Amino acid sequence: GKTIGVLGGGQLGRMMALAGAPLGYRFMALDPVADGPCGQVSAQIVAAYSDQEAAAELAARTDVITYEFENVDAEVAALLEERSYVPQGSRLLYTTQHRLREKAALEAAGATVAPYAAITSEAELDAAVARLGTPCVLKTATGGYDGKGQFVIRDRGEVAAAYAELAESGAELVLEQFIAFECEISVIAARSSMGETSTFPPAENIHRGGILHASIVPARVPAGILAEAEQLAARIVESFDAVGLLAVEMFYGKDGKLYVNEVAPRPHNSGHYTMEACVTSQFEQHVRAICGLPLGSPELRTPVVMVNVLGEHLDGVNKLMLSPESIGTDLVHPKFHLYGKAEGKTGRKMGHINLLCGDPADALAWIDNAGIWPVENDG
Numbered sequence: 200g201k202t203i204g205v206l207g208g209g210q211l212g213r214m215m216a217l218a219g220a221p222l223g224y225r226f227m228a229l230d231p232v233a234d235g236p237c238g239q240v241s242a243q244i245v246a247a248y249s250d251q252e253a254a255a256e257l258a259a260r261t262d263v264i265t266y267e268f269e270n271v272d273a274e275v276a277a278l279l280e281e282r283s284y285v286p287q288g289s290r291l292l293y294t295t296q297h298r299l300r301e302k303a304a305l306e307a308a309g310a311t312v313a314p315y316a317a318i319t320s321e322a323e324l325d326a327a328v329a330r331l332g333t334p335c336v337l338k339t340a341t342g343g344y345d346g347k348g349q350f351v352i353r354d355r356g357e358v359a360a361a362y363a364e365l366a367e368s369g370a371e372l373v374l375e376q377f378i379a380f381e382c383e384i385s386v387i388a389a390r391s392s393m394g395e396t397s398t399f400p401p402a403e404n405i406h407r408g409g410i411l412h413a414s415i416v417p418a419r420v421p422a423g424i425l426a427e428a429e430q431l432a433a434r435i436v437e438s439f440d441a442v443g444l445l446a447v448e449m450f451y452g453k454d455g456k457l458y459v460n461e462v463a464p465r466p467h468n469s470g471h472y473t474m475e476a477c478v479t480s481q482f483e484q485h486v487r488a489i490c491g492l493p494l495g496s497p498e499l500r501t502p503v504v505m506v507n508v509l510g511e512h513l514d515g516v517n518k519l520m521l522s523p524e525s526i527g528t529d530l531v532h533p534k535f536h537l538y539g540k541a542e543g544k545t546g547r548k549m550g551h552i553n554l555l556c557g558d559p560a561d562a563l564a565w566i567d568n569a570g571i572w573p574v575e576n577d578g
């Protein structure tokens with residue numbers, strides 16, 4: 200059997216390895232932390248992501264290389280492409296590592312994005328805020344995740360504070376108009392190294408404090424929007440000439456239009472629902488796509504709500520798992536996925552639960568009744 204090398208040793212690599220094993224693949228992760236989520240279920244090289252010797256060792260000991268995060272060091276990506284088989288290539292990383300390049304590529308694919316402007320000075324920011332209007336959101340062009348590196352500007356008086364806070368990071372900045380949305384949805388698209396494309400059903404995503412809290416599937420939007428979202432994601436993955444998964448985050452605007460927020464060239468938290476709810480999980484689909492296997496069926500077998508378990512929820516979830524409530528009810532079947540992380544810091548993703556159900560309303564009620572997730576804070 201072949202061995203798949205994974206740059207990164209977090210939960211995405213772990214779930215990739217767990218999904219790839221039944222297909223006959225072995226895994227080897229490269230991560231600085233020994234015995235992390237992926238290292239617990241696969242072989243591992245313990246070294247920094249930017250360590251070129253370690254990357255060369257990974258290339259020598261594996262047959263195919265993939266990654267589980269997008270901020271792969273450019274030199275390491277080039278080295279791996281030269282010494283090994285990296286079906287996803289480095290161009291997709293280059294595009295998605297930078298919000299301005301990403302937006303240009305999305306527009307070239309025919310997608311609509313929020314009106315935006317590149318910002319290199321406070322004067323430019325002030326002019327752009329006047330032009331795009333408030334509210335708007337200033338973001339670092341690189342390195343942001345879970346809403347980090349963002350400042351929502353509610354009126355022009357906040358320009359100086361926003362610029363001071365984000366310019367400090369030294370990263371390039373981008374200003375976006377704030378889209379008034381009905382809800383946020385995402386589509387996980389797959390394209391195989393053989394050129395086959397497939398999309399999973401859209402998830403409706405609820406964020407709290409900038410972090411994904413829950414995904415609801417089917418998303419509660421009109422059927423025409425569900426179809427449009429899948430077609431848009433397919434068009435993007437084809438236009439990008441991507442191989443592997445591409446997660447496409449969108450806003451369903453109050454104006455009835457779909458705006459693409461950002462994309463990620465990897466399995467995505469909002470696609471975890473596929474693990475039990477679809478015929479094929481996003482992780483199996485990713486392995487199939489990069490290994491040149493035919494893509495599996497993305498068909499939804501049951502409605503589902505995925506809820507994230509963050510550090511502050513872990514004690515409650517551990518207690519819940521010992522009680523009969525963890526079995527669920529006739530209406531809701533909880534499937535637990537814990538990542539085996541040692542430290543449960545606030546806001547850190549420690550696991551998730553897929554609540555298989557007949558009606559997402561029952562699963563949402565189950566989450567409220569569990570008493571682990573505070574009922575609504577900042578929405």
Ligand code: ATP
Nearest residue numbers: 313336343344345346347375376377378406460461
């Ligand atoms: P992720 O963890 O998804 O990579 P991130 O740090 O890259 O997050 P974004 O996805 O750009 O950040 O933004 C985080 C959240 O902030 C969005 O899911 C959305 O709720 C809100 N948001 C960001 N940009 C906009 C916008 N232009 N209009 C409306 N809401 C926005």
Ligand code: MG
Nearest residue numbers: 343344345461
């Ligand atoms: Mg992001």
Ligand code: MG
Nearest residue numbers: 345448460461
């Ligand atoms: Mg996002």
